[in-house]
Amino acid sequence: MKKKLKTAGLVFVGVLLVVQLIPVARTNPPETSPLQMPAEVEPILQKACYDCHSNKTKWPWYSGIAPLSWWIVDHVNEGRRELNFSDWNAIPPEKRAKKFEEIAEKVQEGEMPLSSYTPAHPEAVLTPQEVATLVNWAKAQERSLRAE
Ligand code: HEC
Structure with a gap:
């Protein structure tokens, strides 16, 4: 029994080591047309959204470790x-x-940032004030685009 457990453990560690060899591309391509936004909005988007919705992702160290890396x-x-x-x-x-309409919606409903993201990024949890700033901005952007 003990021997079987030891073998299983070794196989598990072996598999973990081998999967590290599978290449994963943690990219940050150059920005082509970054969205211009007011000074009060930028820091909120940067801390809560940029990691997944921009080419300026801050890849944490654990994002290089399989199988977590595949998921991230x-x-x-x-x-x-x-x-x-x-x-x-x-x-x-x-x-x-x-997209602006959806941003207002998702932020208002607390669906974004993703709840799987915030435990490791507590600063991305938005205060009611930050939610209001984002929602008002996104709605105003939507209106002005539709008026064009
Ligand atoms: C951990 C990564 C992550 C973070 C952080 C994140 N998002 Fe997302 N977002 C996603 C993924 C993945 C999807 C697509 C799947 C889905 O809709 O759940 C998505 C979808 C969306 C959509 C829907 C787009 C469409 O056209 O349907 C909007 C809008 C959005 N996110 C806004 C935001 C905003 C605003 C923030 C910051 C307040 C944010 N997201 C933070 C990963 C993230």
Whole structure:
């Protein structure tokens, strides 16, 4: 019994070591058209959203360790695909208006930042004041884009 456990443990550690060899791309491509925003909004987006919705991700040390790395890289890639503040003008104005609408919605409802993110990033938990700042800004942006 003890021997079996030891073998299983060794196999487990072996597998963990081997999966470290699988390459994962933790990228930060150059920004093409960063969204311009007011001074009171920028620090909030930076601390709560940029890690997954910009090309300025701060990759923590543990994001280099498999299998956690696969999960984190996946989240960032998916986040960037949905919404990327670094390539903001890559999508047409009507789509940008829609994204602003969704930002207001997701922040208001507390769906963003993701709840799997905040335990390791307590500074990303938004105060009611910060939520109000983001929501008002996003709604005003949406309105002005729709008025164009
Ligand atoms: C840990 C990574 C992470 C963080 C941090 C994060 N997001 Fe997201 N976000 C995602 C992922 C992944 C998706 C796509 C899947 C989903 O909708 O849950 C997404 C989707 C969204 C969408 C939906 C886009 C669409 O068109 O459907 C919006 C809007 C959004 N995020 C806004 C924000 C805002 C604003 C913040 C900061 C307050 C934020 N997110 C923080 C990962 C993140």
